[in-house]
Amino acid sequence: MSIACKAGWAVSAVLAAALGAGAYLFVIQGNTEPYEDGRTAIxxxxxxxxxxxxxxxxLLEASKAITQAAVKGDMETVATEARAVGMVAAEGESPxxxxxLPLEFMTxxxxxxxxMDDLADLAGRSDDPLEILGALGEAMEICTGCHAGYRLGVEGQDEGS
Structure with missing residues (x-):
């Protein structure tokens, strides 16, 4: 194999590695940048x-409705509200x-x-409002963790949540 051919393979390997690393970082990090308050801006x-x-x-409105229904012992409404914001609400997202979105945010x-789907299932098995509210509180840990770590911005602008 000639030196030019070997050099061509070496350049191709370096480019492939760089593209792979860039794609990996984009999949993991998404379209993000650090924000001044310590969160990651998406x-x-x-x-x-x-x-x-x-x-x-x-999700927030459903949490309110679930709380109100659980206090009244209305597990049918708990299940309906929770199911509406379960995985069915995540279907059909734009590629x-x-x-x-960063991988952690999507996760x-x-x-x-x-x-929320688990909460809907629980409402079908339990009539204990405290059990429902406890499960809702655990679910909201995910929400508060996400809001603590991320903010949403608009590309090319300085705004967010």
Whole structure:
């Protein structure tokens, strides 16, 4: 094999490694940058940001409804509200949006949705409001952890949540 051919293979290997490392970092980090308050800013388009914030608002509104229903012993409403924001709410996300989200953020989001499905299942087995509220509190640990570590910004602008 000639020196030029060997050099070509070496350059190809270096480029492949660099591209692989870049793709790996993008998948893990998403479209992010450090933010001054210590959180990680996830940079999205306005529409993408509004979609994610809407999903978060739906989780919060469902948590309120679940709390109110559990206190009344209305496990049917607990199950209905929890199921509505379970994994079904995470279906059909845009691949472009998903590519911008850091892996940890996505993992936490899916965990929150799965926790709501688990809560709906629990409501079908239990009539104990304290058990339901305890499970809801555990699910909200995911939410507070996410908000403590991340903020949503708009690409090219200085704004967030």
């Amino acid at each position: 940079l999205l388009s306005k529409d993408e940001r509004n979609r994610v914030l809407g999903e978060m608002r739906a 472009v949006l998903i590519a911008k 936490m989001g899916y965990s929150a949705h799965r926790a």
